[in-house]
Amino acid sequence: MKSAATIHMATILVGLTISPSLLALDQSIEHIRGDQSRQLLGDGTGVVVGVIDSGIDYTHPAFTNLTTDGKSKKYAAKNFVPYESSTNDVAGHGTAVASIIASNDPNHIGLAPDAQLLNARVLNNNNGFNNGQWVGNGIAYAVNNNADILNLSLNYASPNSNGNNMLDLMLDWAAYERNTQVVSIAGNIQSSYTQVRSPGSIYNGFVVGRTTADFSQVHSNSANAYTQDGRMKPDLVAPGTNITIANDDHEYQNDYHYNSAYGTSFAAPHVAGLLAQQLEFGRANNLSTSNMVTKVTMMNATLHINDKTGNLQKPATAFTQGGVYTVTKPLSVDAGAGQVDGINLYNQYAPGEFGPGSVNSIGWDLNETGVANNSHVEYIINAPLELDSELAVTLNWLRKVTRTDNGNSIVDINDTYTYYDLNNLDLQILKxxxxxxxxxxxxxxxxxxRINIDDENAQYSLRVFGKSVGHTPESFAIAWSAVAIPEPATLTLLLALSLTATARKNRKNC
Structure with missing residues (x-):
């Protein structure tokens, strides 16, 4: 057990560039199929997203319309920059971020246009913060006001990524105790420091890198692994180059309500927006919305992408020994698990939860019973898998962080946050x-x-092994996806449908 209770002063910058005019087509949401998943998962109704940033200009057309249930887009707002009083956005950064998440302007629809926005202003007019307490206060405000998702498109300018500073501990605690969904940027490379920086070093949330303008590979300026304590980050990547964003100076530039911007700051809100969709769907369909579940389903549903060198992403360290493919650093240094995809997320999440034992070829489980030390939990796929198809499996568990209140009965930066050594779980695939x-x-x-299926007649199973677990079993979430071979009856039906469609086409062409 270890403790940290102080915030260190630091000069902090936010990585972004905003162009003075609209330079890019609004393609990023379409590319990750977030517009299609919005029709399937939902548009964020009932979800509150906390934007911890430079403020939000709620007078922008992106936020002036009511939600479908008649609520204002503005859920709550407060300023935490000591020498300023307004929650309005002077720098333009927070307004831009918020529009990607939740714009309901018909001319530029965000990923979750029906979500409400909590505005915690923590960045000054120069788009930075001189004291980590500003950000900590914004986090506390969002948590105290029950925000479902926190988006932090900001980070320290200097190396600070061991996961144990106050911001990381507050965020990991919020995820562990409150089930808050946390999204942070990996950061942009600056001063030749290429690695992620806090709060991109959290354990219990999403850390997001960015891709290039054509979405084909990780951008060279996106910060990458490892954290100072050797962990893999980012968790995944999203579009973050030439992204269409709301212009906070729209009042004076009537022809330019929207600009274009780039940076990891604008990749993170793509993930926050998809999360808002997923939370609505989960609540409506009585599915778990645990942040462990959202993490494994989204990370297992990513698409392969090229890393900074132009080569297809691969685990940082992997080898085969004794016939066993072994991964010791499971994510790509640049891309994490890959690029987010809305339709894949729906296909991964919608089939629902399966307990241990016999499971379908696609699904997930939130196992709150957990796995004990030197024991295992097994999931046996109940159908043969298609030859040369991919079997993808993702496992997640949380770092335990507790909070001791300072006596005022609210969450704030003066509380003491205590973290515990991380339990160690392993993931195995059996044939x-x-x-x-x-x-x-x-x-x-x-x-x-991620493995290729080399035997369509084999029985595949997934195993979670408690490698080093304390006295209490460790809860976890697991997601898996594979292509099952259709049963003969299904094949007959598909063939009949195909023949019928062909006959109709032939008649039409006669």
């Missing part, structure tokens, strides 16, 4: 009862495996 692949990181609370 006919024999281990063929394993993800065995000793530092991360994410394990991930």
């Amino acid at each position: 006919d009862g024999n281990i063929i692949a394993q993800s065995i990181s000793i530092r991360d609370n994410i394990e991930q495996l």
Whole structure:
């Protein structure tokens, strides 16, 4: 058990560039199929997203319309910059971020246009903060006001990524105790420092890098692994180059309600917006919205992307020994698990939860019973898998962080946050009862495996192994996805449908 209770002064910058005019087509949401998933998962109704940033200009057309249930887009707002009084956005950064998440302007619809926005202003007019307490106060405000999702498109300018400063502890506590969904940026490379910086070093949330303008690979300026304590970050990547964003100076530039911007600051809100969609769907369909579940389903649903070198992403460290494919650093240094995809997320999440034992080829489980030390939990896929298809599996558990109130009965930066050593779980894939692949990181609370199926007649199963677990079993979430071979009856039906469609087409062409 270890404790940290002070915030250190630091000069902090936010990585972004905003152009003076609209330079890019609004393609990012379409590319990650967030517009399609919005029709399937939902548009964020009933979800509150906390934007901890430079403020929000609620007079912008992106936020002036009511939600479908008649609520204002403005859920709550407060300023935490000591020498300023307004929650309005002078720098333009927070307004831009918020529009990607939740714009309901018909001319530029965000990922979750029906979500409400909590505005915690923590950045000054120069788009920075001189004291971590500003950000800590904004986090506390959002948590005290029950924000479902926190988006932090900001970070320290200097190296600070061991996961144990006050901001990281507050965020990990909020995720652990309050089930808050936390999204942070990996950061932009500056001063030749390429690694992620706090709060991009959190354990219990999403850390997001950015891709290039054509969405094909990780941008060279996106910060990457490792944290100072050797963990894999980012968790995943999203579009963050030439992104259409709301212009906070719209009152004076009538022809330019929207600008274009780039930076990891604008990748993170793509993830926050997808989360808002997912939370609405989960609540409406009585599915778990645990942040462990959202993390494994979104990370397992990513698409492969090229890293900064132009090569297809791969785990940082992997090898085959004794016939067992072994991953010790499970994510890509640049891309994490890959680029987010809304339709894949729906396909991964919507099938629902399966307990241990026999499971379908696509699904997930929130296992709150947990796994004890030197024991395992197993999931046996109940159908043969298609030859040469991919089996993807992702495992997540939380770092435990507790809070001791300072006596005022509200969450704030004067509380004491205590973190505990992380339990160590391993992920294994078995074929006919024999281990063929394993993800065995000793530092991360994410394990991930992706393998190609080489035997369509084999029985595949997934195993969560308690490598080093304390006295209490460790709760976890796991998601898996594979292509099952259709049963003969299904094949007959598909063939009949195909023949019918062909006959109709032939008649039409006669």
